[in-house]
Amino acid sequence: MPSRKKTAMFASAFFTCVCSFVVICVVLATQHWMSSEVRFSDTNSNVTVSLTYGLFSGTCEQLVDPGLQVSQMTFQVADNLNSTGAKSTITAIIVILVLSLLSSLLSSGFTCTNAVSNPYQTFLGPIGVYTWNSLCGIFTLIAMILFPVNIEENELSEKLAHGCFSFLTTHTKSEHSYGYSYWIMLLIVFLNIASIIIIYFYDHARYSKKKQQERPIENAPKDVILF
Template sequence: MPSRTKTAMFGSAFFTCLCSFVVICVVLATQHWMSSEVRFLGTNSSTTVSLIYGLFSGTCAQSIDAGLQLSTKTFTVADNLSNTTAKSMITAIIVILVLSLLSSLLSSGFTCTNTVSNPYQTFLGPIGVYTWNSLCGIFTLTAMILFPVSIEENSLSVKLAQGCFAFLQTHVKSEHTYGYSYWIMLLVIFLNIVSITIIYFYDHARYSKKKEQERPIENAPKDVILF
């Protein structure tokens, strides 16, 4: 059976890993990654399209000459993107987040195993926790980088607006605001760092105690008589 210290430390790490898993689920499930105001110039009027979307779906609304407000439409991101590069980028972000989710799940499993038992295999101990938490953080950070790249390089909001309203003509300007679905990925990275830190302190304390128990014989008490 594991010691109380190990149970407490790995139990705390298990909680942070589980929170990370839940947050990634929220990131994938919610569609508030981006809010955009995209302005187009037509022959006789200007049009502004307001978009709120995520990786899978979103909503768009159109206003003409800042006066006439048309009804809000719901759209699917994949269906509104005719550009293969933009669609591939969104697919890549989804795949990376799924890998991050699996890494977080494996990290939760490893910390839970160490909370209730003492696995003999080295990788099932702290090394495994370091590995899966690091991968989870790297995958999440990669997704955070790729999404803005897709917005800027592929003009994602413009293409989605044109997919909603086919008659839009010349794009004038765009204004973007990242939503909570995007920013809470920072919480995932923070939770992974906390998990690694907790296990590092446990592993360092255990190593120090082991070294202390293996002190050289010259450090033994001088009054010991050897026969």
């Protein structure tokens, strides 16, 4: 059976891994990644399209000067995109977050296994926890980078606005605000770092104790040697 210290440390890491798993589920399930106001102009009026969307769906509404508002519409992100680049990037972000979810699940399993047993010398031990937490954090960071790239380089909001209202013509300006579904991915990274730190302190303490127990006899006190 594992020691109380080992159980407590790995149980703490298990808790952070489970929290990371839950947050990734929230990120995938909620559709508040981006709020955008996309402005268009034509010969008769100026039109502003207000968008709030995530990876799968969103809402849009049209505001026409001087204050005429069209009712809010719900749309599917994939259906509103004709651009291969923008659609491919959204798909890549979803796949990466699913991989992050699986990594977090495996990390939770490894920390739970270590909390109730002693797989010190195998990949099921601290090395496995380091690996899966690192992969989860890396995947999350990649998703956080790809989404703004899709917004700026592939003009995601503008294309979604055109998908909602195809008659819009000249794009003049866009304003973007990242929502909580995007920013809580930072929490995933911090939780993975916390898991790694917890296991590192345990592993380092165990290694130091093992080295002390293996000290050569010449380092022993002289009175012990004389005896």
